[in-house]
Amino acid sequence: MLSHQQLAAATRIGMLTRERDTATACGQALQELGRALPFDAVTLLGIDPVSGTHVQIAGVGYTAATSQALAAEFVSTPWYANVVRQELPRSISEDADDPGPRFRHGWFYAERVRPAGFRDGLTGALRHDGRLVGLVHLSTEGADTYDTEARQLLASILPALGVLTDPTAHAERLDDLPPGAGANLVTAEGVVRVPGRAPAGALQDEDFARLVEVFAHCGGLRLRALWPVGSEWHRVVLRRCALGPGVGRTAVLVHQERAELPYGLSPRELEVLTRAARGQTNRAIAQALFLSPRTVHSHIEHLLRKTGCASRAEATALAVRDGVLRPGPEDLDHFVERAPAAREQGARRR
Numbered sequence: 306m307l308s309h310q311q312l313a314a315a316t317r318i319g320m321l322t323r324e325r326d327t328a329t330a331c332g333q334a335l336q337e338l339g340r341a342l343p344f345d346a347v348t349l350l351g352i353d354p355v356s357g358t359h360v361q362i363a364g365v366g367y368t369a370a371t372s373q374a375l376a377a378e379f380v381s382t383p384w385y386a387n388v389v390r391q392e393l394p395r396s397i398s399e400d401a402d403d404p405g406p407r408f409r410h411g412w413f414y415a416e417r418v419r420p421a422g423f424r425d426g427l428t429g430a431l432r433h434d435g436r437l438v439g440l441v442h443l444s445t446e447g448a449d450t451y452d453t454e455a456r457q458l459l460a461s462i463l464p465a466l467g468v469l470t471d472p473t474a475h476a477e478r479l480d481d482l483p484p485g486a487g488a489n490l491v492t493a494e495g496v497v498r499v500p501g502r503a504p505a506g507a508l509q510d511e512d513f514a515r516l517v518e519v520f521a522h523c524g525g526l527r528l529r530a531l532w533p534v535g536s537e538w539h540r541v542v543l544r545r546c547a548l549g550p551g552v553g554r555t556a557v558l559v560h561q562e563r564a565e566l567p568y569g570l571s572p573r574e575l576e577v578l579t580r581a582a583r584g585q586t587n588r589a590i591a592q593a594l595f596l597s598p599r600t601v602h603s604h605i606e607h608l609l610r611k612t613g614c615a616s617r618a619e620a621t622a623l624a625v626r627d628g629v630l631r632p633g634p635e636d637l638d639h640f641v642e643r644a645p646a647a648r649e650q651g652a653r654r655r
Contacts, residue, residue: 307458314341315462322468331363331469338462339365342455344443345423348372351431351439351470355494355554359440362470366444375417376440384408389437394429394459396451424448429459431467434500439470472548473500488560490548491517497548497556505559506534507541512633517543519634521557525641529628531566531575540564540628567629568611575631577604581617582624583639 314337321337324330335347346366350359350373359376361369379385388395397408397418408414418426423444431439441463443451468474473490482488487505490497496508507513513532520528520543528543539561546558566575573594580590587601594601605617612629614620624630625640632640 307454311341311458314338315458318462319465322465327469328362334466334469335363335365338441338443341458341462342427342443343445343447343450345446346444347442348376349439349441349466349470350376351472352437353554354473354490354497354548355492362439378417379413382411382413384411384413388428388440389430392460394427394456394463396425396427396456398425398449398451399453399456418444422446425450427451427455427459429463429466431463431470433464433467433471433474436471436500438467438472441466471500473497482560483562486560486562488558490546490556490558491521492548492554492556493521499558502560505541505561507532507539507561508559510534513541516632516634516637517557517559519637520641521545523637523641525637525643527642528632528637528640530630530632530640531564531628532561532631533572534561537563538566542628567627568608568613570608570611570629572631574604574608574611575629577601578608578620578624579630579632579636581605582621582630583636 317337318334318341321330321334331349335349338344338347344365346364348364348367349362351362352358353360359373359380361367361372364372367375384395395408397414421444423446425445425448427443429441430437431441441459443459445451482499482502487503488499489502489505489508490499491508498504508517510532525543526545530541530543532539532541540563541559541561544558546556548554548556566572570578576594577590580593585593587598587605590596591598591601609615609617609620612620612623614623630636630640
């Protein structure tokens with residue numbers, strides 16, 4: 306029967322999922338885990354969503370290098386498949402009760418576990434939003450430590466550890482996404498799905514993907530814009546963020562939601578307004594868009610009337626303030642939002 310201390314520790318681990326500082330919360334979760342289950346060493350491993358490798362997020366008695374090296378070997382063994390397949394965590398002492406190959410009889414136990422002085426271990430697969438996101442492994446020098454009750458207790462804690470471990474669940478700036486917005490995290494190595502969100506369809510557009518790539522290297526914090534996705538327009542936002550603990554990688558959060566062009570603007574008027582907001586003259590806009598200066602002048606008059614702006618300068622301020630823009634990669638220096646010091650340096654360069 307579980308003790309009051311064990312139940313309290315499990316409850317506190319669940320409450321840690323609300324913490325914003327997940328790196329600290331993961332360390333605290335292992336402290337609480339030590340109050341619920343005995344161990345001489347423990348490692349909490351997350352799966353890097355881009356590389357697929359296991360990275361240690363928190364550990365006691367395991368260095369990150371050792372834990373990650375052991376995980377890289379363990380995932381290639383048949384025992385890893387057993388851990389992932391079963392809801393009840395696997396233990397060395399209860400190995401005989403489970404189907405599949407016996408861990409005690411395998412090379413991993415003989416060459417890695419026993420030489421380290423451990424006689425029992427308990428491993429659980431961590432999941433969040435239906436995805437495998439990591440592992441937790443407890444080791445002890447005493448034999449026959451983890452019985453069925455210990456396995457069941459760890460099983461009850463695994464969902465909370467899964468939330469804490471999932472790097473995409475704790476990427477910065479995900480909490481305030483608009484309801485129903487599609488989203489992805491874009492890193493230098495690839496595109497990562499955001500749990501519970503449809504993909505950002507704009508990323509299928511090569512021009513938009515290039516815009517994201519340039520944004521990732523420009524030092525900006527945020528860019529708001531309008532972008533066509535198929536036959537519909539969407540409001541898109543690019544924001545620099547960091548993935549969760551252990552990954553050590555920055556990303557661009559891209560999210561989009563369907564929106565009509567504001568103020569009744571036409572796509573051409575939006576394009577003209579974007580170039581005007583860059584500071585281009587009517588003649589320069591005409592040359593870039595293969596229009597006559599007279600046509601550009603008419604577009605300017607129409608968009609001023611639609612937006613209710615009294616001047617070109619007022620329309621420019623509105624476009625930048627509200628993200629009424631359809632920028633290209635060459636426009637980012639003009640439109641990205643930066644930290645105050647970076648804005649001053651950029652202004653001096655221009």
